[in-house]
Amino acid sequence: MINRRKVQRGFYHRTCQTYKNNLNYFVRSKFFSLSTKNVFISAAIFFSNSAFSLSLSEAVERSFEKDPEFLSEKQSYTAAKELEVISGAALLPNISLQSNFTKIENSLNVSTETQNYGVTLNQSIYNKTLLLNDKQNKLLVDEAEFNFLKARETLIIKITSSYFDVLVAQNNLKTIRAEKKAVAEQLEFAKRNFEVGTSTITDQQEAQARFDLIRASEIKTENDLAITRTNLEKHLLRPLPKSLMGINSQIKLQELKFNSPLEWMKLARKNNFNVKAARIRKKIAEVLVDKQRSSRIPTLSASISSGHNTTDAISNSTSESHTISLNLTAPIYLGGSISSKTRQAIANLTRAQQLLELTLLNVDRKAGESYRSVVAGLSQVEALEAAENSSKVALESNKLGYEVGVRINIDVLNAQRQLFSTQRDLATARYDVLRSQFQLLESVGELSLTEVQKISRIISKSN
Incomplete structure (x- = not known):
């Protein structure tokens, strides 16, 4: 005679096993189909954290x-x-360049243009x-x-x-x-x-x-x-x-x-x-x-400058200037x-x-x-x-x-x-x-x- 309880138990075990196999397949197909790159990244993060020391x-x-x-x-x-x-x-010496251009017109419609440029060198002596x-x-x-x-x-x-x-x-x-x-x-x-x-x-x-x-x-x-x-x-x-x-x-x-x-x-x-x-x-x-x-204490400095001036008016004129100067400054009362x-x-x-x-x-x-x-x-x-x-x-x-x-x-x-x-x-x-x-x-x-x-x-x- 067939043991009904044994048959039911066998059916129950087979059902559970089938469910377990299907679940494993689902897990493998859904979760383990991740890219190899992502898996390696996760592993790298884990091992880097575990190996971290200071x-x-x-x-x-x-x-x-x-x-x-x-x-x-x-x-x-x-x-x-x-x-x-x-x-x-x-x-150290200080060298500077100066340049300017000026144009003037008067009431007689006469214009005068002036151009100046020059170079100056200043040097502290003492x-x-x-x-x-x-x-x-x-x-x-x-x-x-x-x-x-x-x-x-x-x-x-x-x-x-x-x-x-x-x-x-x-x-x-x-x-x-x-x-x-x-x-x-x-x-x-x-x-x-x-x-x-x-x-x-x-x-x-x-x-x-x-x-x-x-x-x-x-x-x-x-x-x-x-x-x-x-x-x-x-x-x-x-x-x-x-x-x-x-x-x-x-x-x-x-x-x-x-x-x-x-x-x-x-x-x-x-x-x-x-x-x-x-x-x-x-x-x-x-x-x-x-x-x-x-x-x-007095201070002494030297200055050397050279300039060029051009004026364009009724008569054109050009001039050059060269200057050498010594400057002595002495405080008397402050x-x-x-x-x-x-x-x-x-x-x-x-x-x-x-x-x-x-x-x-x-x-x-x-x-x-x-x-x-x-x-x-x-x-x-x-x-x-x-x-x-x-x-x-x-x-x-x-x-x-x-x-x-x-x-x-x-x-x-x-x-x-x-x-x-x-x-x-x-x-x-x-x-x-x-x-x-x-x-x-x-x-x-x-x-x-x-x-x-x-x-x-x-x-x-x-x-």
């Missing part, structure tokens, strides 16, 4: 091309370099103010150059600091999640022990409370990471990859050039770009004093303005001297602080690396003690917290050392893309 040195190089503040300072330097040409032109202008403009170019170099260092500090902020936030989130996973495992362990009667409800409640606290910390850390990423993206004017490559193991930095803060201060006083710019501003102030005093402007320039010179002294003091302080921060940071990293190893041993001991009943759950939770807290502090300390090293190089005028590339390679090798 190293520390790449971030700095990108900022050199896109940062508006830095590009503005760069254009200021470009504009300042034209001052040398402008001031130099005032010392003008101390022009010489001092040339000197001042050359100093202004030097000042603009030092300001530009300082702006480049400032940009490097800004980008590397923002980059390290992202790495610290990344590491904090990674550590928080690792701690969350470890506490979750401990919570499950406490639940099982409570169910079999080998632990109290207190162990479970303590683990649950710790787990809830970590979840709250995770939310805050995720927000911190989002903020730091947005800040770096704003500086670079581009999106960041999903994750930046940070330090994942011990790193070895190049030994410092000097082992004394006084040596670093001495180097900073010599090479710091703020100090160099302040010295230039003092020299400019000295030139301005000389300029005001030179206003009393209402006391020269003395007043001289006193003003002297006051500005005194101010420039005081600002130079202030800049030197600030540079001394920054160089000394940065050196001490590097030294202390290296010692802190070494201590935290030892603390991390000790914390791992302590955690394993507490876990073993909990399993055999000589430790309670809170001991394990505290040991976990100590380990993960130490790991967070260690990562932060490593990045703080790099920050301090960059700040130290900035204080002595030696921070460059080359130094950033060295640190970038060190970070890459730690992975």
